[in-house]
Amino acid sequence: MQDKVRDKTFDSYSTNNYKVRPFDNLSIKLNSFEQSTTGEFNSSGALGSRPGGVDNALLYLSGYMVNQAGNIRLPLIGDIKVVDLTVDEIKDLIDLKLEEYLKFPSVSVKLTNFRVSVLGEVNRPGMQYIYEGKVTLLQALSQAGDLTDFGNRKNIKLIRETKEKTISTYIDITKPDLISSEYYFLMPNDVLYIEPLKAKASNVNTRVVGVALSVISVVITTVNLIVTINNK
Known part of the structure; x- marks a missing residue:
């Protein structure tokens, strides 16, 4: 008798759960009926772009840097503490603060310094900037051109910096339960190192x-x- 395959659904980690840290960079864009204020607000926080794609340097320079104290300084509002908040929580907080000055304000908040590094036995090693808000380990490997013939798919090293410590762990991407792993969705500044097989x-x-x-x-x-x- 053929075994039945049971579908499983897992709660996905996304960068919406990432807690903002000092020196993170945020893109904050205001939408409001009062266009004059909107233009002033967005002048330093709008996304930077160029023909053919996003200019990472302009994107970084035009964002709002979280200072060492965990604050950003916004027009109208002034200093606002954002450290240890998610981007969704920051959005709600700014919306609330702006209601004192504007009618029906709405802001969008994005983390502009979300990047991961993929090194070792891949075809296109290097740093990847993530603009979609989340990325899986498999997507990052795909963006790096997949593993070379000598890449060890059963022993991929992931280095992750948390607020308390630096985590180093090994991941086997051939296992079916990979998608249930806490490391399936990558976090900002994660580093993947693909070790070579002994055959190499x-x-x-x-x-x-x-x-x-x-x-x-x-x-x-x-x-x-x-x-x-x-x-x-």
Whole structure:
């Protein structure tokens, strides 16, 4: 009798659960009927872009930096404490503060410094900027061009900095229960390192030995040729 496959649904982690920290950068855009105030408010917090994509430097410079005390300074409102709040909580807080000055204000808040690094045995290693608000481990690997032939899919190292400590763990992406892992959805500043398989070391060693043998063979042939010429 064929076993029944049971579908499972897991609560997804998203960056909406990420607590803002000092030196994070936020894009905050105000929508309101009072256009003059909206323009002033958005002048320093609007998204920066250029033809062909987002300009990460402009995006960073035009955002609101969370200072060491955990505050950002906004037009009309002034300093507001945002550290240890999610982007949704920050949005609600700013909406509430703006009601003292504007009619029907509505703001959107995004974390602009959400980036992850993918290193090691992938085809396109490097840093990835995330604009969709969340990214899974598999999506990050896909963006990096997937693992090389020598990438170890059963031993991917993830390094994550939390408020209290730095976590280092290993993940097997071949396991079906990967999507239920707390590490399936990545967090800002996560680092993935894909270790090489032992087969790569063996392959490298084999090539080194092959090159060495070729060099020795050439040397021996040359020596034999010289000896033969001298004996004539």
